[in-house]
Amino acid sequence: MALNDRVLGIGALFFAAFLTWFGYDLEAPFTYEPVGPKAFPLMLALIIAICGVRLAYKGGNTVEPNPEGANFRIMTMVAYVAAYAFLFQWVGFILSTALMAIFVGRLFNGAWIKCIIGGVAMGLLFFFLFDKALDVVLPTGILGDLL
Template sequence: MSNDRTLGGLAVLMALTLVIFGWGLAAPFAYEPVGPRAFPMITAILIGACGIILLVKGGGAVEPNAAGVNRGILGIAAALLAYALVFQSLGFVVSTALMSAVVARIFGATWAQSVSTGVVLSVGSFLLFDHGLDVVLPTGILGDLL
C-alpha cells in the first residue's frame, strides 16, 4: 500500500470523525444563519473528498524524507499541541505569535524574521477577526489591552 493510499484512508477516517462529532453541534439560540455545524461539515466534505481521491489514485514509489524533515514535522506537531494547550490562558495574540515564530524557525527563518512575522500575523489576525468580523477571541494575559 502506498503512502498516498494510507493518507487517503486516514483522511476519510478523519472526515468521518468530524461528521460524528460535528453533527451534534447546535447553538442554544440562533446567532448566525448557518449555525456551528457548518464548519465541521464543510471541512469533513473537503477532507473526505481529498481522501477518496488519494485512495482511488494511489501513488508510485515513495522516496524517504530528506535529513531533518522528520524533526521538523515533529517540531510543528509539538508547536500545534502547545498552541492548543495555551490558547485560552495566554490568549490568541500571544499564543499565535509564539506558535508562528516557532514554525517560522522550523522553516529556516532567522529569529528576527520569526518573531516579527509572528507578531504581525497574530495582531493582524486578531484585528481582522475580533474587530472586523466580530469573532470573539480569547485575550488571555493581554486582557484589557485589546
C-alpha cells in the first residue's frame, strides 16, 4: 500500500475516534472548573477529525520517504516521551523536564552546555510558572524539600 494523504487522513479519523472514546467518560472526583477534564481530549479529537476528513477528501498526494536517520530519531523521541511519563511523578517535574529537554536537544545535535542550560532553565521556569503563578499542582519528586 502506497502512503499518501488519504491514508494519513483515515488514520487521523481513527485516532480522533479513539480520543473521543477515551475522553468522553473522563470525570473529576471534584470540580472547580466549569468545563471539566473531558473538554481537552474532545476538542482535540474534533480538530484532528476535521483535519482527517480534509486529508481523506482532498488526499491522493504521495508521501516522500523520510530522510536518512529520521526514523531512528522518531523512535528515540518516542522512547524519551515514555521515559518522561515514567519519571514524571517519581523524579518530579523539574528534573524530568530538564532531562527531556537536554536529551531532545542532543538528539538534534545541540551542544551539551546549551542543552543543559536550556533544559534546566525550562524545567525551573515552567515549574514556577505553572505551580506557583497559575496554581497548577505539579509533582516535586526528589526536590520536594527544596521547593
